[in-house]
Ligand code: HEM
Ligand code: SF4
C-alpha cells in the first residue's frame with residue numbers, strides 16, 4: 306500500500322527521470338563524439354571568466370599560433386556540431402514521430418476526459434487581462450520561434466534563399482523579445498510559489514496548484530527556456546568578428562550545442578503540455594481569450610483552480 | 621591536377637596588414653567584415669614575435685560545406701571553395717565548423733542582425749555570371765578568371781603570402797625552409813597542428 310502511494314505520488318517524476326536517463330545514457334554514451342573531458346574542464350575554465358578554451362599552456366610556437374589565430378582544440382567540439390546539424394536535419398523527424406506516438410499511446414490507453422456542461426452561463430473569471438496577455442504573447446512567440454528555428458534545421462528542404470533567411474533573422478529578434486516573456490511567464494506559471502502572492506511582483510501567479518506531471522512540464526519550460534535564452538542571446542552578442550574569433554569560437558560552439566539540445570527538449574515538453582491540457586481533456590480555448598471558464602468545467606477538470614480562487618477571495 | 625592554396629610564411633610576415641587592406645579595397649568589403657586578417661603572437665618580444673596572415677584555406681574536405689544546412693557551398697575543380705549568397709541564410713554554422721575562422725558576417729540583416737556569409741573567394745568570384753556586375757556586388761573581383769593571382773598575395777611586400785597551385789606553393793615552402801636550415805617534413809600550420817597539438 307505504502308509503495309503504491311509512493312509510486313502514485315511520484316510517477317511523473319520517476320517516469321521522466323527514467324525516460325531522460327535512458328535517452329541521455331544512450332546518447333552520451335554511444336552516439337556523441339564530443340570530447341567530454343575537454344568540455345568539463347573547459348566549463349570550469351569558463352566559470353573563472355576564460356572563454357578561450359586554452360586549457361594548457363601551448364607546448365610549441367606553432368600551437369601558440371594556432372591558439373591565437375584559430376582557437377584551440379578544434380576536434381573536441383566542432384566535429385560534433387557538424388555531425389549534429391546534419392543528423393538533426395535527417396533524423397529529427399523520427400524523434401518527433403516517436404514523441405507523438407507516446408501521446409497517441411497514452412490517448413488510446415487513457416481516453417479523453419470531456420466535461421459535461423449543463424449551465425453554460427455559470428462562468429468563473431479565472432485569468433486576469435495581464436495573465437492572458439502574457440499567455441498569448443508566449444503562445445505566439447513560441448510558435449514563431451519553433452517555426453523559424455526549425456526553418457534553419459530543415460533549410461536543405463527549403464533550399465535556402467531570401468524567405469528562410471528572413472525567417473532566421475526573425476528567429477533572432479523574436480528570441481530576444483521572448484526573453485522577457487519567458488521570464489514573466491515562468492513566474493506567473495510558478496504555482497508552487499503561491500505563498501508569495503501577497504508580494505506585488507508575484508501576485509499574478511496563476512490560480513490552482515500543480516499536479517506532478519504539470520510541475521515537470523513547468524520545470525522543463527523554465528530550465529530549457531533559460532538554456533535557450535542564454536545560449537541564443539550569447540550567440541547574438543558574441544557576433545563573429547575576425548579580431549575576437551579565437552577567444553570566443555569554442556564558447557559559441559558549446560552554446561550552439563546547448564541551443565540544439567534545449568530546443569529539442571523544450572519541444573517535447575511543449576507537446577506534453579498540449580497533450581495534457583487540450584487532448585487528454587477537452588480544452589476550453591475560449592477561456593484563454595475571455596479569461597472566464599464554465600464553473601462545471603473547472604469542477605470536473607481543475608477543482609484546484611476553483612479552490613484557489615475561493616481562498617484568494619475571488620469567488 | 622591543380623589545387624589552389626594559400627601559404628603564409630610566418631618567418632617573413634611583418635604584420636603590415638597590406639594584404640588585409642588590398643583585399644578590402646579590391647572587393648569593396650564593408651566595415652566589420654574581414655576576409656583576411658593578420659594574427660601576431662609574442663608582440664614586442666625580440667626574436668619571438670611572429671605574424672600570420674589568415675583567410676579561407678580552401679580546404680580539400682571542407683567542413684563548412686559539410687555543415688551548411690542549405691548546402692550552398694561548392695568546390696571548383698581547382699580546389700577553390702565558393703558559396704552561393706542567394707541560398708545562404710546566414711545561420712553561421714560554417715563559422716562554427718571552419719577550423720580557420722574564415723566565414724564573416726556583416727550586420728545587414730533586419731534591425732542589424734547578422735546577414736549572409738562572406739568569405740575569401742581566392743579572388744574567384746561566385747556562381748553568378750563570370751565577371752558580371754552581380755558577381756562583383758556579391759563576391760568582389762574575379763581575378764582568377766582574368767588569369768591573375770589573388771590580390772592579397774600579389775600585394776604582399778615581403779612575399780610572405782603566396783598563392784597558387786599547391787605543388788608550386790609546396791616547392792617554395794620547401795625551398796625557403798631548407799634555406800633556413802629547417803625541417804621540411806614538418807607542415808607549417810593547419811590540420812597537422814590540430815591533430816598533433818604541436
Ligand atoms: C522556444 C524557444 C526556441 C526554440 C524552439 C528555438 C529553436 C531553434 C532551432 C531549432 C534552431 C536551429 C538549430 C538547428 O540548426 O537545427 C535555433 C537557432 C538559433 N536560435 Fe533559437 N530557439 C528558441 C529560442 C531562442 C531564443 C530565446 C534566442 C535568442 C535570444 C534564439 C536564438 C537563436 C540563434 C542565434 C540561433 C542560431 C542561428 C542564428 O545565428 O541565427 N533562439 N533555435
Ligand atoms: S571557410 Fe573554413 S572550412 Fe570552409 S574551405 Fe575555407 S577554411 Fe576551409
Ligand code: SF4
Nearest residue numbers: 688708709711712714
Ligand atoms: S551561414 Fe550560409 S553558408 Fe554558412 S552554413 Fe549557414 S547557410 Fe551555409
